[in-house]
Amino acid sequence: MGPVQISVYAALAAGVLAVAYAAFLIARINGLPAGNQRMQEIAAAIQEGAQAFLRRQYTTIGIVGVVIAILLAVTPGLGWQTALGFIIGGAASAAAGYLGMFIAVRANVRTAEAARKGMGSALGVAFQAGTVTGMFVAGLGILAIAIFVIFIFTFGWSMGALIGLGFGGSLISVFARLGGGIYTKAADVGADLVGKVEAGIPEDDPRNPAVIADNVGDNVGDDAGMAADLFETYVVTIVATMLLGVVTFKTYALGLTNAGLVIKPVGGEAIFKPVVAYPLLIGAISIVASIIGTFFVRKSEKGSIMGALYKGMWAAAIIALIAFYPATMWLLGGQNVVSPLSVYLCAIIGVVVTVAMVFLTDYYTSTKYKPVISIAEASVTGAGTNVIQGLAVGMQATTLPVLVIVIAIVASFSIAGIFGIGVAALAMLSMAGIVVAIDAFGPVTDNAGGIAEMAELPEDVRTVTDALDAVGNTTKAVTKGYAIGSAALAAIVLFAEYTRKLPGIVSFNLADVKVGPFVIVGLFIGAALPYLFASFAMQAVGKAAGAVVEDVRAQFKNDPGIMAGTSKPNYASTVDLVTRSALRQMIAPALIPVLTPIIIVALGLVIGGAKAAIILGGVLVGAIVSGLFMAISMTSGGGAWDNAKKLIEDGKFGGKGSEAHKAAVTGDTVGDPYKDTAGPALNSMIKVVNILALLLVPLLLKIMGG
Numbered sequence: 018m019g020p021v022q023i024s025v026y027a028a029l030a031a032g033v034l035a036v037a038y039a040a041f042l043i044a045r046i047n048g049l050p051a052g053n054q055r056m057q058e059i060a061a062a063i064q065e066g067a068q069a070f071l072r073r074q075y076t077t078i079g080i081v082g083v084v085i086a087i088l089l090a091v092t093p094g095l096g097w098q099t100a101l102g103f104i105i106g107g108a109a110s111a112a113a114g115y116l117g118m119f120i121a122v123r124a125n126v127r128t129a130e131a132a133r134k135g136m137g138s139a140l141g142v143a144f145q146a147g148t149v150t151g152m153f154v155a156g157l158g159i160l161a162i163a164i165f166v167i168f169i170f171t172f173g174w175s176m177g178a179l180i181g182l183g184f185g186g187s188l189i190s191v192f193a194r195l196g197g198g199i200y201t202k203a204a205d206v207g208a209d210l211v212g213k214v215e216a217g218i219p220e221d222d223p224r225n226p227a228v229i230a231d232n233v234g235d236n237v238g239d240d241a242g243m244a245a246d247l248f249e250t251y252v253v254t255i256v257a258t259m260l261l262g263v264v265t266f267k268t269y270a271l272g273l274t275n276a277g278l279v280i281k282p283v284g285g286e287a288i289f290k291p292v293v294a295y296p297l298l299i300g301a302i303s304i305v306a307s308i309i310g311t312f313f314v315r316k317s318e319k320g321s322i323m324g325a326l327y328k329g330m331w332a333a334a335i336i337a338l339i340a341f342y343p344a345t346m347w348l349l350g351g352q353n354v355v356s357p358l359s360v361y362l363c364a365i366i367g368v369v370v371t372v373a374m375v376f377l378t379d380y381y382t383s384t385k386y387k388p389v390i391s392i393a394e395a396s397v398t399g400a401g402t403n404v405i406q407g408l409a410v411g412m413q414a415t416t417l418p419v420l421v422i423v424i425a426i427v428a429s430f431s432i433a434g435i436f437g438i439g440v441a442a443l444a445m446l447s448m449a450g451i452v453v454a455i456d457a458f459g460p461v462t463d464n465a466g467g468i469a470e471m472a473e474l475p476e477d478v479r480t481v482t483d484a485l486d487a488v489g490n491t492t493k494a495v496t497k498g499y500a501i502g503s504a505a506l507a508a509i510v511l512f513a514e515y516t517r518k519l520p521g522i523v524s525f526n527l528a529d530v531k532v533g534p535f536v537i538v539g540l541f542i543g544a545a546l547p548y549l550f551a552s553f554a555m556q557a558v559g560k561a562a563g564a565v566v567e568d569v570r571a572q573f574k575n576d577p578g579i580m581a582g583t584s585k586p587n588y589a590s591t592v593d594l595v596t597r598s599a600l601r602q603m604i605a606p607a608l609i610p611v612l613t614p615i616i617i618v619a620l621g622l623v624i625g626g627a628k629a630a631i632i633l634g635g636v637l638v639g640a641i642v643s644g645l646f647m648a649i650s651m652t653s654g655g656g657a658w659d660n661a662k663k664l665i666e667d668g669k670f671g672g673k674g675s676e677a678h679k680a681a682v683t684g685d686t687v688g689d690p691y692k693d694t695a696g697p698a699l700n701s702m703i704k705v706v707n708i709l710a711l712l713l714v715p716l717l718l719k720i721m722g723g
Contacts, residue, residue: 020348024294024301025170028163031301035156035450038308039149043120046145051123052130055472059229060126063464066233066592067122070200070599071241075111077600078192082107085188089181094715098174099181102165106185109157110248114193114241117150117457121240125232125464129474132465132481137316139481140325143461143489144454148311150244151454155307158186158251158449159300166259166293176263177712179256184708186249191701192607195554197242198694200599201234202558204591205693206686207565211573214682223471224579226572226586227565230595232467235460238693239493243456243500246700247449250504253704254446255296257510258439262292264517291348292355292436298344299364299447306337307450322488323379326455330375333451334368341365341444355433363429363437367444370502371452373421378498381414382656383491384664388414392661393670393681400683407661407684411654411691415646418498422505422645435513442506445499456496459489487663494656497697501648504700508641511707516634518714523630535628539635542613543706544643546636550609550702551647551695557602558690564598565591606698610640610705618713618720626720633710633717640706648699655692658684 051057082104090100124146132139165182168174208227212218218225310333316325341364349357381388388410395406429437462485468474469482516525527533568591578584614633621629662681664670671677 021290021294024298024348025163025166027301028159028297031304032156032160032163034308035152035304036160039116039152039156042145042149042152046120046124046127046142046149049127049142050130051126052468053472056126056129056468056474059468059471060122062229062588063125063232063236064122066229066596067118067236069592070233070237070596071115071118073596073600074193074196074237075115078107078111078189081192082185082188089712092716093719095177095181095712096175098178099712102178102181103185105161105165106182106249106252107189108185109161110186110189110193110245113150113153113157113248114189114244116153117244118236118241120146120149121236121457121461122464124461126468128461128465128485129468129472129478129482132469132478133474136322136481136484139462139465139485140314140316140322143458143465143485144311144314144326146461147457147459148454150240150457151307151450151452154244154248154251154453155300155304155450158248158255159297159304162252162255163297166297169293170290176260179259180708180711183249183253183256184705184712186245186252187701187705187708188611190245190249191610191698191705192603193245194242194698194701195557195603195607195694196599197234197238198554198690198698199557199561199602200595201231201238202689202694203561203565203599204230204234204595206558206562206689207569209682209686210562211566211569214679215570219470224582224586226569226579226588226591228467228471229588230565230592232464233592234595235463239460239463240457243493243496243697244453246697247453247496247500249701249704250500250507251446251449253511253708254439254442254503254507255300257507257514258296258436258443259293260514261436261439261510262295264436264514295345295348295360296443298348299341299443302340302344303333303337303447304450306333306340307448307454309333309336310451311454322485323491326458326488326492330448330451330455334371334448337447338365338368355436359433359437360440363433363440364444366425366429367441368448370421370425370441370506371445371448371499374418374498374502375495377414377417377421378495378653378656379491381410381653382494382660384487384660384667389657389660389664392657392684393664393677396661396665396677396680396684397670399676400680403658403661403680403684404687407654407658407688410657411650414653414657415649418502418649419645422502425506426509435510438506438513439510442503442510445503445506452496452499455492459493462486462489487660490656490659490663494652494692497652497656497692498649500697500700501645501652504648504703505641505645508637508703508707511704511711512634512637512641515637515707515711515714518711519630519717523627523634525631525634532631535631536635539632540639542632543636543639543641546609546613546640546706547644547647547699547702550606551651551699553606553609554695554698555690557599557606558694561595561598561602564594568594610702611709614706614709614713618716621717621720626717626722629720630717637707637710640703644699644703648696651691651696651699655688655690655696658688659692661685
């Protein structure tokens with residue numbers, strides 16, 4: 018068995034290992050004490066609501082998916098292999114999100130119970146639950162890709178099957194991010210506006226009818242939604258790097274006979290085995306490194322919670338970087354097309370970008386640093402100044418991350434060309450297992466705090482869960498920054514593959530008077546898409562939140578016993594209301610990235626395929642640039658607003674109940690749909706546009722007569 022075969026089977030083994038480790042953790046967590054009867058009742062209500070929402074959401078998505086799968090199967094140049102890839106990608110993405118949510122809604126009550134024993138116990142339970150989601154994301158992703166690669170190598174399948182796989186994950190992601198994001202923020206905003214602002218009761222007060230819906234939203238948005246988001250980014254990046262590797266080797270290695278790299282042509286493409294297997298090998302190494310890294314998450318007596326989580330991430334990154342070197346030399350050393358050392362250096366760049374994005378997002382969203390403190394300070398003079406400062410921080414938060422991405426692009430391109438950018442993105446996304454684990458820790462701790470308050474647990478328990486929840490807010494923001502940065506690199510790689518697939522007669526030269534106007538038109542349309550998409554998402558949250566407010570007000574008015582504590586609110590009706598509203602509102606924005614490329618390709622029948630291809634290329638670039646800035650601004654700004662409120666609630670600038678606190682609640686209300694709905698969903702929107710454009714290239718060629 019040669020290096021290529023070993024690499025592919027190593028990826029399969031790593032995927033199985035990740036899933037097995039996740040299953041082990043599920044059994045371990047489910048074996049822990051679940052608290053008293055009241056705690057279990059609350060947890061059961063959250064479980065029921067989350068599962069009901071995901072079932073209805075996936076049913077809705079499934080209807081759309083079936084239609085798209087049929088269209089892919091009958092479209093010339095795509096066919097059943099692409100359709101099968103689409104189905105498998107969508108199913109695996111949905112499974113990763115559902116399984117992560119499944120354990121999160123069971124670990125929340127166990128985290129609250131573990132908090133009785135202290136911080137270390139609660140941290141361990143919450144992080145193990147997050148690790149389950151991380152392992153399913155990386156494990157199912159690499160398993161799906163490795164199986165398709167085996168079919169490609171063994172049976173001569175088209176690489177289009179892999180593109181279909183990425184598109185399936187992307188479509189699930191945009192719906193899951195939107196649906197979950199709309200749900201969680203509608204419930205959160207509605208609960209805050211009526212509970213905190215109008216009724217003056219605490220965030221997780223059991224008298225608030227929206228409190229269970231709010232806890233459900235944490236799981237369907239921040240757990241299942243994030244899992245689907247990073248699953249598709251993980252898969253798309255690996256697939257895009259494979260495609261670029263094939264192009265690199267095909268361009269420079271044709272005619273080489275001593276390397277033994279070329280297998281039989283498939284559909285006119287020469288597939289080069291080592292460069293296709295390389296991303297799988299990197300992914301396998303990173304999964305093992307991530308599993309090892311989870312054992313480093315331990316809080317010392319004087320250490321911070323964030324420091325304990327970061328220890329796991331840094332350990333995984335260092336182990337992966339050490340292992341990348343011999344693996345790269347071993348697999349890519351037998352050819353003279355690209356330097357293995359250059360490829361390894363690009364992998365280092367990708368890991369460094371991960372570290373930089375984590376640090377920068379932490380800086381702009383943590384209560385320890387100036388940006389969040391400045392928003393809290395601005396709250397003293399009212400809601401208006403809080404919102405102004407929050408918007409300013411969000412805008413400022415774009416510059417340094419974008420500079421990091423720019424430096425990474427220039428450096429990796431200088432070292433190994435466009436393939437180098439793909440490898441940098443690959444190395445960055447290969448750490449998804451441990452990064453998602455740290456992110457999914459957030460909703461578990463948030464729910465644990467809510468259960469502790471609703472079940473009226475001792476103050477020392479709530480002190481532990483509050484501390485974990487505050488860190489969870491930062492980890493969720495950090496992961497969004499990571500996802501955005503990796504999505505930007507992945508989108509650039511997809512755009513490169515789009516231009517490569519078009520014939521030489523299609524140019525994007527702005528100086529060419531026959532081409533330039535169409536490029537500009539595309540850029541303008543593409544730049545507008547993220548604004549339109551985000552506006553739809555924000556409006557969806559506003560409409561759904563308004564319905565929640567009316568429902569909660571009506572319950573308070575019709576049953577005075579709720580506020581008196583003598584009767585219970587109708588949690589189920591609020592959960593059902595938010596579910597129906599979120600699913601209804603997610604359709605329109607989700608269709609924007611799907612319909613735009615299709616409409617432009619159809620326009621090619623009128624203006625010509627070449628002009629349509631040029632416009633679509635401009636759309637891709639415009640969407641990447643505009644979407645990147647909007648996503649960073651929204652997620653970082655929203656996270657900063659949230660933690661500014663937390664800082665005031667911890668006693669700074671007047672503390673709870675002060676005028677500054679009321680202003681901070683307003684700012685947090687604005688920031689909620691920014692950071693948890695529109696902002697993170699832009700990642701998926703950008704990639705859906707790019708990967709769908711890639712799938713539609715055969716139709717453009719057919720229109721052009723190619």
